[in-house]
Amino acid sequence: MVVPALLLAAQVLTWTVDAGTRGALVEDHRAPLVVVTIEFPVGTWSPWARAHDAADAFTFQDDDPQRALRKRADALAATIDLGMGRRSASMSIRCLKGDLDATLALAKDVLANTRYDEHELKRAQRERKIRWRGKETDVSFRTDQAGARLFFAPEDPRRIPFEKPEPVEADVAKLVATRDLMIRLPGRIVGFAGDLTLEEAKRAADGLLPASDAAVPDGIAPHLLALTPAGSRPRESDIKMRKLTQVYLEYDRDSLPWDDPRRPAFLVADHVLGGHFYSRLYVALRHDAGDTYGAGTSEAGDVVPNVYSASTFTRAENAGPIEAKLRGVMDVFQEEGITEDERAGAISYLRGNRAFDRQSAGQILRRFLMERRLSLPSGFFDEQIERASTLSVGEINAFIREFYDPGQFSIVRAVPE
Amino acid sequence: MLTALILATLVQTTLPNGLEVTILPDPTMPVVATQVWYHVGSANEGKDNRGLAHLFEHLMFGATTTSERGGYGKFVTGVGGEENAYTSPDETIYVSEVPPGAENEILRREADRMRNLSLTRENLDNEKKIVTEELRLRTENDPTSRLLVQAQRALLGEHPYAYDPSGSKADVAAATVASCQAFYDAYYHPNNAHLVVVGPVDPERLMATVRETFGPLPRGGTTPADVPPLYGWPFPSGFELKEDIPPVEVAIIGAPLPQADAKDAMAIEVLLEVLAGGSVDPLHEIVVARRKKAIEAGIETIALRRGGGIVFYSASLPYRRKTTAMRVLDEAIQELDRMEWLTDQTLAAGKRRLIEDDADAFLFAAERAEDIGTSRWWLGDTRFAFDRASRISAVTRDEVAAAWRAYVRDAKWIRVYVKPEHVPAYIRMFGWLYPLFS
Numbered sequence: 067m068v069v070p071a072l073l074l075a076a077q078v079l080t081w082t083v084d085a086g087t088r089g090a091l092v093e094d095h096r097a098p099l100v101v102v103t104i105e106f107p108v109g110t111w112s113p114w115a116r117a118h119d120a121a122d123a124f125t126f127q128d129d130d131p132q133r134a135l136r137k138r139a140d141a142l143a144a145t146i147d148l149g150m151g152r153r154s155a156s157m158s159i160r161c162l163k164g165d166l167d168a169t170l171a172l173a174k175d176v177l178a179n180t181r182y183d184e185h186e187l188k189r190a191q192r193e194r195k196i197r198w199r200g201k202e203t204d205v206s207f208r209t210d211q212a213g214a215r216l217f218f219a220p221e222d223p224r225r226i227p228f229e230k231p232e233p234v235e236a237d238v239a240k241l242v243a244t245r246d247l248m249i250r251l252p253g254r255i256v257g258f259a260g261d262l263t264l265e266e267a268k269r270a271a272d273g274l275l276p277a278s279d280a281a282v283p284d285g286i287a288p289h290l291l292a293l294t295p296a297g298s299r300p301r302e303s304d305i306k307m308r309k310l311t312q313v314y315l316e317y318d319r320d321s322l323p324w325d326d327p328r329r330p331a332f333l334v335a336d337h338v339l340g341g342h343f344y345s346r347l348y349v350a351l352r353h354d355a356g357d358t359y360g361a362g363t364s365e366a367g368d369v370v371p372n373v374y375s376a377s378t379f380t381r382a383e384n385a386g387p388i389e390a391k392l393r394g395v396m397d398v399f400q401e402e403g404i405t406e407d408e409r410a411g412a413i414s415y416l417r418g419n420r421a422f423d424r425q426s427a428g429q430i431l432r433r434f435l436m437e438r439r440l441s442l443p444s445g446f447f448d449e450q451i452e453r454a455s456t457l458s459v460g461e462i463n464a465f466i467r468e469f470y471d472p473g474q475f476s477i478v479r480a481v482p483e
Numbered sequence: 484m485l486t487a488l489i490l491a492t493l494v495q496t497t498l499p500n501g502l503e504v505t506i507l508p509d510p511t512m513p514v515v516a517t518q519v520w521y522h523v524g525s526a527n528e529g530k531d532n533r534g535l536a537h538l539f540e541h542l543m544f545g546a547t548t549t550s551e552r553g554g555y556g557k558f559v560t561g562v563g564g565e566e567n568a569y570t571s572p573d574e575t576i577y578v579s580e581v582p583p584g585a586e587n588e589i590l591r592r593e594a595d596r597m598r599n600l601s602l603t604r605e606n607l608d609n610e611k612k613i614v615t616e617e618l619r620l621r622t623e624n625d626p627t628s629r630l631l632v633q634a635q636r637a638l639l640g641e642h643p644y645a646y647d648p649s650g651s652k653a654d655v656a657a658a659t660v661a662s663c664q665a666f667y668d669a670y671y672h673p674n675n676a677h678l679v680v681v682g683p684v685d686p687e688r689l690m691a692t693v694r695e696t697f698g699p700l701p702r703g704g705t706t707p708a709d710v711p712p713l714y715g716w717p718f719p720s721g722f723e724l725k726e727d728i729p730p731v732e733v734a735i736i737g738a739p740l741p742q743a744d745a746k747d748a749m750a751i752e753v754l755l756e757v758l759a760g761g762s763v764d765p766l767h768e769i770v771v772a773r774r775k776k777a778i779e780a781g782i783e784t785i786a787l788r789r790g791g792g793i794v795f796y797s798a799s800l801p802y803r804r805k806t807t808a809m810r811v812l813d814e815a816i817q818e819l820d821r822m823e824w825l826t827d828q829t830l831a832a833g834k835r836r837l838i839e840d841d842a843d844a845f846l847f848a849a850e851r852a853e854d855i856g857t858s859r860w861w862l863g864d865t866r867f868a869f870d871r872a873s874r875i876s877a878v879t880r881d882e883v884a885a886a887w888r889a890y891v892r893d894a895k896w897i898r899v900y901v902k903p904e905h906v907p908a909y910i911r912m913f914g915w916l917y918p919l920f921s
Binding site for chain 1: 511512513514552553556557560561562563564565566580581582608609610611612613614615616617619620623624625626727728729730731761762763768771772775778779800828829832835836838839842843845846847848907
């Protein structure tokens, strides 16, 4: 019988598939399922990818005019999802173990498809335009957009998701050439999770991808611009939106990179300030006076700075008082820091909560791939929690005094037109 | 094999006070999921207490006679767990997931708040403000939600499913301590609840905790009247809606489906999976890819305990006439009636997709607990959570075809047309050129 410790301490087995490709496996034989994630080392933050419409090239490759590839996936009861993140493009596959060979044969055909559906590309362009118009009334998008505009220059890839999208590239030959190059770049990984052995995984990975023989073009690595310095950023940004009956507030600063040595202190501080249902922000803004339904903190985390937000919302006529309360909570937090009880509670939460992303082999593989993508050592996130547990209240409060300095923050408001 | 071993340790019982208990021990899981299903939802409310099921969900995190306000949540967070609650038209569910070892305290606290809640004016007033902000967030300030609330009312009339589970601002304002206490006394009793625990637990010891904590609670309250089935309800033949959506017009044709425990429910589930569960939507292929009559089209389904629905929709730039859009949909449904989408191969694939989804859910304690709770309340027996694969496999092609004919082809259709409030001038002027270039 398998015991819980098996997944809590699951090992990721790795091997070399070929000169440009690694393999990885997390075994779990509880259900007859296999997850395969293939990552290619080029993402939306790459200038080359943007110049060559690589996201379109990668994500439309399973759309042939007769939908033959997708129909094969449906017949196999397999899912093949194509996506492009900031630093990598990925093909994510899920199927029953008995269908693995046929599903991987299909995956190879998708990666070799040269018959993109031109009508679908034109249709997707119209849909993209309409969806962009739909963003006008999406308050969460609009506040994030305003935040991104405060911190990032127009050409910075961290801002691009919030600006009007480029048209879908409709030149099939160009799309095929781009896709063919990006999937042949060295630095690929094929990750398996689920009901297969190391021998089976190695056999499945062999010959799955074309040779990684592409020369790495210029501009393939992420290229980010300098953040707008706190002193040059507007301290306030108001967005007016039609039909709003509430105001939405985001109190923003640049986030701490995940590999910053101060990150363990941040984990504790952020949990106490806005990381749970009885955090400082939730208690002050929701539980104490019913000003809001939600309050908390969030970040678009990475090993480079992005935006860190403390946010809330309330009825329009309560805008002034809740903003004063939000700023008040932040000021007290910065000046007084946290207590020993809060420190201990945060550590207990962080340690206990680790079990939640170890419920399946697929989750463990995802975490491993993220660490690899960000060039972080394996087990990095667990190590951060252990480091946090060694910090004293004094050390954490010293960090809080510096990081939560009000001079570093700007406020974004979405208000009724 | 592993499934058989786990099922051999399944504990199912009903306490003398009527509380149904299901414990599924699984030592392979790293977290324990507990769920308390109260068999009362927003559809059980009347004109005088609308919105109370959801408001009450909030109040259940208040103080009890033995615990401070927020004590439950603080305990769960303190051990690294997650907790929440959901109100649907059919039930209210209190869920938690905690690392092993914390489940005994969860059970003690769930039993405590089942009967010992302290309802105070101060807490009620605060929660009313919070719920009102939630309503503003979820429905007032989101165009799609505004549209859905309008559609629900126009479609369902006086059916109990017509009302948003969160109620309206007026409903929330009308709640009093007395009305909340009456709701609590009527429905929050062991004999109207089902406790489900899944994870690495010792079933005998946990059952002893269940008896110790829930056992002393008295049977009481009333059983809510059952909700009328959707199938057979007198729906309108159609209506139009307008909302601040992107500049597209949406044509919708829909029909009701029978309740979750209907004799042919499994055939209907397989039908919907074969028809609409894959990555290639047959309606999209006809209307968008082949006939080029819309920008998007597809088939969606909805499931509630006392019935569901199937919806065929298409979205076009706002230059096409409503009658044309509806005719295109009618023609596409007639084409689907040839049942080229239903072959032995597509049937087998649809069944395998359902079985694969179940296999994935099998790995997560919370998902398995939800399957068990749903099977008990929606289908009438927890065993349906464990024999789904064999029931899916048993469905025949003839049964799927019969379900199509009965519930789709021969249905009395409801037609809905949605228009945007704002259409940019360039689309109004030049949108008709779109087909010339597609």
